[in-house]
Amino acid sequence: EGYARRQAYGRNGQETKLWANYVEIKLNKDIHRYSITVAPDARGKKLGSIIQDFLASYTTNDEHSIVTDFRSTLLASKKLTNDQLGPKEVKYEPENPSHGKPGTYEVELKYVKSFFASTLDDYLAFKKPLTGPDKNDTVQALNIFFNHHAKVTPNLATTGAGKVFLTNGELRNLGAGLGARKGFYASVRFATSRLLVNVNISHGIFYQPGDLYRLMEGNNLERIASLLKKLKVETTHLGRAATKTINGLADRNDGQNSPNPPHIAGFGASSDGVQFWWKEKKPAEGYISVRQFFLDKYGKRLNKPGLSVVNVGNKENPIYLPPELCTVLPGQVAKTKLSPNQTTEMIGFAKKFMISLPPENNQRPSLITVPARVLTSPTVRYRDSDANMKMKGKWDLMGRKFSKGNHRIRWSYVLASSTDSNRRVQNEFITGLEEQLRLTGTTQDGHMQFAPLAHKVPDEKSAKELFELAKQKNIDLLVVVLVYGEEAVYNRIKYFGDVVYGIATVCIDGEKLDKFGKNANKGLKQYLANVTMKINLKMGGVNHRIDSNKLTNLDLDKTMIVGIDVTHPPPSATQDTPSIAAMVANVDSDLGQWPAVIKRQIEARREMVSGLKSMLESRLQLWKDRSSKRGPFKDGNKMPRNILVYRDGVSEGQYKQVLDKELPLLRKACEKFYPPKDQPKFTIVIVVKRHNTRFYPTGEDLIDRDTSNPMPGTIVDRGVTEAMNWDFYLQAHQALKRTGTVRPIHYFVAMDEIYQARKLPREQTADDLETLTHGLCYIYGRSTNSVSVCTPAYYADRACDRARCYSQFLPRPPPPPAEDQTNDLAYQQRLDAYEAIPIHRNLSNRMFYI
Structure with a gap:
């Protein structure tokens, strides 16, 4: 395929053996591939439903003889007859209006190619070559086979490539309307002389079923809009359950081509800020707010009228609903970034689940073992001495000077909190930082202080004033202690410092400082060392x-x-x-x-x-x-x-x-x-x-006993790789969580x-x-x-x-x-x-x- 060829396998390091999360498989049947065309064009769940109805017409004694990705490809273990190829008409009847309109579609299969088991055996035995496209097509075909079951089984959801989740299983609450589920991943891979399936535990983020408004509370409008886009909800205000798909929040561009476009106060407007034309309004048709409409039409007095209404129609023909009248349907994947607190909950959930390693002489399909080596840690050097490697991959800065520092810098600081307790802790931090800069050889002079601002930097004007003051005093470095979770302030400081004024900045988490204060400065020295390392690098120094x-x-x-x-x-x-x-x-x-x-x-x-x-x-x-x-x-x-x-x-x-x-x-x-x-x-x-490749120790030798993982420095370049490609897996670090898998x-x-x-x-x-x-x-x-x-x-x-x-x-x-x-x-x-x-x-x- 034009890539660098492997010259040899590595030999350095202490040899060991590891489990790898792969299972060996063999292809004992030929596979015939067909393309699927549907006319007129259909997409998404509608396309999948049409293909599923098309396949229902097949009669076969072997339920596994035909599989599909429900998009473009069908695989069969026996060649299909001309009658089976179609074209055939399929009548589409959607389960609910959000899945499109009913209609008649024509489905046709076309033969593409065959994958012969004997050809694959010859390649794995190095008897015959297999081109890159043929290899990729083979892997794709086998992955379709592995994923087919999940796509046709109720209560299973597939996300991404090869990830499957049980939708009625445990849903760990992450807060703010999101939850986490355990699932698994499976994907076929080629290795030297064998075909493998990579299997792994996976974790997905799902919407918590229940009240929609939980997803909105505590979030800004942009975050709410992204969370709710294409989310399916159920509403009962019509006297019957109806499924709707959220298109977005109210926007001033909604319905602009209609004779009576809605009046929108602004993006994400509430039920009082959105008015639309209602022909049934008494005594005469006219504009009515969403809040008043639901009171007049359905007798629903809104308890949360201040929340943004959602549009379950489209831009041209919007339909607005109050969030409190909507419930989130179960089993929906959330493709969103987690907050720091949600991330912590997710890590706590994920570390509970690990692959069970097979016992010796296990007769069932077993994980494979691979040879590995543990490389020696390099020598880490500071200005006056080498680091003491306390354990593999870890050393200590205490008592050592950076390799290159000794900067003459003028620096000052900004305190973002104004309470007496906060100010005391933050002043202790600044004093400790000054000392740490001296001990590590970062600075020649003590800090030059100008009066710190005893409040946060709330807006662009205040930030400019701060940096103008720093510029006037020729400040090289500004240390800013932030109020908790002030991402917007952090971004503003970095922009003005890095782009506009050219003043290096270090932002400190005020919440961490408070914790140090409450725990008698436990951990403060290490935190100060971490900050000092950042400062020396920003000033052009070399730490080690x-x-x-x-x-x-x-x-x-x-x-x-x-x-x-x-x-x-x-x-x-x-x-x-x-x-x-x-x-x-x-x-x-x-x-x-x-x-x-x-x-x-x-x-x-x-x-x-x-x-x-x-x-x-x-x-x-x-x-x-x-x-x-x-x-x-x-x-x-x-x-x-x-x-x-x-x-x-x-x-x-x-x-x-x-x-x-x-x-x-x-x-x-x-x-x-x-x-x-x-x-x-x-x-x-x-x-x-x-x-999704992971390795696990097979015994008690060369194991990181703190985390039950392979040792830092473990390298694997055979067993799960191909001889012709030059690649390797390297685990250089130690797991952060005691039960996590590196x-x-x-x-x-x-x-x-x-x-x-x-x-x-x-x-x-x-x-x-x-x-x-x-x-x-x-x-x-x-x-x-x-x-x-x-x-x-x-x-x-x-x-x-x-x-x-x-x-x-x-x-x-x-x-x-x-x-x-x-x-x-x-x-x-x-x-x-x-x-x-x-x-x-x-x-x-x-x-x-x-």
Whole structure:
């Protein structure tokens, strides 16, 4: 498929054996694939119902001989006859009006291809090759087989790819109208010489059945609108149960083409703020409020008239209902971001469930075992001494100075709470922070204080006044103690600090400080250390290093390591909310400073990064500038010879596009800095965080006894991988929860030039990349633990998160041009201005995002 080929398996580390959550399967029947066409066009649940009615006409002795995805594909274990192919007419009768209108549809099947069991056996035995498309089609077909049962069984709900939930099972209350359910995941995967099914426990977020208004209380209008979109509710005010689908909240654009458009006070208006034309109004037809209508028509006096009404019609013909007359129907999946409290509840629920490991000599289908190795932790170094590795993947900062600090900075602070107890705790924190900055070697001077504001920063004007004052006093760093849950204030501070004024900011959670005060400062020293680590990085310092001599055979003086990530807006976001791309890169062999460049993507939820050329150019220019200050290498070069890219945020189906679309942009960026015949070597490693592979210890050796997980540093590169692809799973960190199951990170080498050019022994090549990637999990500057994802990818993800803070203050996307003006220069300039996120020059070459 054009990816880098595996040279060998790694050998470094102490060997062990693990369970993997895979079951081996064999295909003992041929499978014949057919496409499904339905005319006229139908979608969603209507399409599924039509296909289900179509299949009901089949008579067969084997109920498993035909399966479908109820969208476009049907699979059969025996070839179908011409009569079975159709076309056949199907009369569609919806269960309720929200599923569309009744009608007659024509369904027809067309033969596509066959999957023969013998062909698959030959491929797994290395007798015959199997092309990429054939492999993908085989996996897709088998996944349709595994998911078919859930789609035709009552009380089962499917979400995402391969996730199944029992809708009448336990629903853990997460608060604010949401709940959590346990389910399972199953997906077919190819491995060396065998076909596997990946099985895992999964957890989904569902709407709690019951009163609709519970979803609205305590949320802002944007959050309410996203939560309620397409939610099915039942109402009984008509004297009978009726199912309705919520289109949204009341909006001033509703019904504008009707003769008597509704009068809407504003987006999300309440029952008093929405008036519509009622022909039955007495004594004469005219406008009536929603509140008065339900009193006059149905005798319903509303108890919660201040809540936003919901539109169960559409934009052209709105129908408004008060939330208190609606109940949420059970079994509906909620695709939304959880609040911090809901996330805590979700974690508590999820950690209760784990896969049961099979006993020895189990005769039933069993989880497979795979060989693994535990790599040695690298040496972590501070300015005057090496860290004491208390346990694998954990060390202590106490008594040590940062590798590079000693900054002359002017800093001050802002207290956001005004009570005496809060002020006392916060003053203790500031005093402790000043001491910690001195002990770690971060600063030369004590803090320069100007009168702190004893209240929160509530609006844009107050924020500007604060930063203007800081600017007048030449403040380099501003420490802000926030009131609990002030996300909007946090975003405003980050925008003004990072983008407008160029003043580094650190925001402190006031709730945490209160807890420290109530518990005799328990944990305050560690919290102060964490804050100090952030400050040193923001000021351009290096917190710690690792021993590079044992890390890699690559010359890190000539190697730029790049992290790239793309994050997409949550399902609850508005349609014009952009995706964010970020790139970070080291500036020298210390691997301590990783400045970032961030861009908005004009196409939301697009995984390929459109501005890679300019992003890499900026990183190469920074490397060149830093090289000019420290002098060229011995060979006279100032530019890196190797560029190792860790690319996060790509789904498995998009690997090839990274090579086809992104790699050419990266190469193009190098043309500005390198002669045509002396271009740098690239290696691109895909970082996969969202997968369902898990590993479990098989015995008492090499087990993390605190969490019952494999040891930090565990690496698996065989058993659940394919021999031809160069990939491996790495669990570099320790689980945070004592009963949680660690998710390893999957690293897939999409292309390699760096190691090919070095011509190392094959085993040494595999070991070098695995050891380097493991070591990169120990240089995350904000932590004294190894982290789960290698640091370049982790930093890129953090930079994307920071960019989200600026979203509300940045310009909206430009309107699309006319078809004949897509290459218009003015439009392209507006597009470039929209995508760019201009970090202030004071901070752009430092880790402002940390």
